[in-house]
Amino acid sequence: TDPNLQNIPIRTALGRKIRNTFIAEKGNILVAADYSQIELRILAHVTRDEHLIAAFAAGEDIHRATAARVLGKPAADVDADERAMAKMVNFGIAYGMGDFGLATRAGISRDAAKSFIAGYFERYPGIRRYIDTIKEEARTNGSVTTQLGRRRPIPELRAGNPALRAAGERAAINHPIQGTAADVIKIAMIRLAPRLAEAGLKARLVLQVHDELLLEVPNGEVDRLVPILVETMEGALALDVPLTVEVKSGPRWDEMKPWSARA
Template sequence: MARRAAAEALTALLAQPILRGQLVDGGLAQLFDEVEMALLPVLARMEKAGVRIDLEALSAMSEEFGATLADLETRIYAFVGHEFNIGSPRQLETVLFDQLELPSTKRTRTSRSTDASVLEELRDKHEVVGLILEHRQVSKLKSTYVDALPTLVDDLARLHTTYQQAVAATGRLSSTDPNLQNIPIRTALGRRIRRAFVAPAGKLLLGADYSQQELRILAHVSQDPGLKADFAAHADIHLAAAARVLGLAPDAVGPKERSVAKMINYGIAYGLSDFGLAQRLNIPREEAHVFIEDYYAAYPGIRRYTTEMKILARDQGFVTTLLGRRRYLPELAARNQALRSSGERMAINMPIQGTAADGMKIAMVRIDEALRERGLRSQMLLQVHDELIFETDEDELAQLAGMVRDIMRSALPLDVPLEVDLKVGSNWEQMDRYLPTDDDGGWHRVPKSAGDVAREEAEEEVAAELVT
């Protein structure tokens, strides 16, 4: 063991000048030194600090989820007429397709699929399918989070994750043991897990969340005048897109039109095709194609950007972020059309998502430096893609909020303003908006309305769906 460890250390030492030369030749040395290496001690401090977990809340949730599962099982068995293992794909296949005679729409090599996409297609065919989907969701939440997290905390009930800098090809951080970046956000039930992430007695959690960060980066890299103007005017970006695409006055845009525009706004940034848009909006593919073409007509700079990135990626074999981070795309040379299309989507999205990741890392390094320079007790605990979570005291809250907001806003030199939403509370799920007071430079808490919560949840769900 000792000889192997020594050999690995020696190998790394001998490889260093070779790898350093490659960084310099690729124009990546500054990114490596000033972002990635500077971030290492920041992540180490975050991992050491951990985050407090409310074990009593998870215990109560476990009992509640257990009762919910028992009730769902009783109802499912009543529909089917007998008990079976709901978690067994083989038994579920027999029940759905042989006993209930529902149509099989997808096959694996050995059986008829019962994955989530198949069950969603069957939801309207039989009432039991919705119950099975709900059972699957609750069971997953209970086993993966509610029952698992208490086994991972330390003696102070704090949970410590490990951040990985070199896993995601876009430069995004990833998290393991446990994966705290995967804490559910798509459903109300899933979001309740965040209620167990708490501040210790006498302290508060401060959340700082980039507002539509990737769309703002899209406006910068595409230089589309319409999108830049909408952000400069602090417009509702999805309402503005609906008005431009559909040729409506802003006050004539309804919730349905705004929802379509929101999916297209985010979808374009992720290279979403008309087929993908049709699936997500549950509309004919032809209608989705018209929506996308009308969007490109309204935002010609974005069409130009997507076209140019595909050509550039094919010519040089890679794309870069604004800071020079590269992603190589061998998929573009594949014979398989699906692989090539996947490569094109990466070519469009990586400069956007990767630049967002670079900007967040820069902000984290600067915030950590400022915390130590000012001698603040506040700690940075979690990073979840476009959000940072801090633990702080009441007497430092306003100072921390202003400092974090200013640093995050200035992390990237964009042609459109970066905006940061701040929130504060005793747990990660139930947080008030934290806003500056215009007249005296102070801050105040504003409870979120039901509309605020609904809009935030819808925004997170769309972005999360496209990321995955």
């Protein structure tokens, strides 16, 4: 806290300035490992949507593949705006984003947004089924759970206020996805500590920010550490699609570059 390290914006000049003040101790380097699109991968798993699963299994650019499927065109013909709109829907769908939200964010008409979302659900029927099913289960049980069984009560679903009920429905859709992502990184953290000790490494976990782990690592340990870190994070929970991790390193929190093993 003061500042809240979980909430420093990375895309603003002030956020980068704050991050730049965090420097590895002499003889050490910072290593960050970030789950790639973990919530979308969990969405694919919980919805069992065959098209989303196939796209992840093939290692496709998921947002470009989504735009191509919804718009009925080859992926190579998808332009930057179309990919950006698909990205907004992919990430927004788990938060109950509707046509008004998409129209506002994408700067398009509400009719165009409504058409895209309708096409999205038509092309990804597993996602539509999941949303309908999870809302019904939440109303019946008064709660939803993550893949690991962590339960969240949602009393808002029985509220008389329509806005509160709608908020409850969004929470019902989101918790099994975002909550599972939170469970996954906690599992990775719990498993990582003993693995570092067993390997005789002095590297230490210093921070978890959403889907990312940040470690301070002696310079000579990095090449030994990274495979252990990646294996631990990618193996935290078995899903129908692979979990993948991207690693960066650098002397300061704001000066990190993609890691590559030295020959």
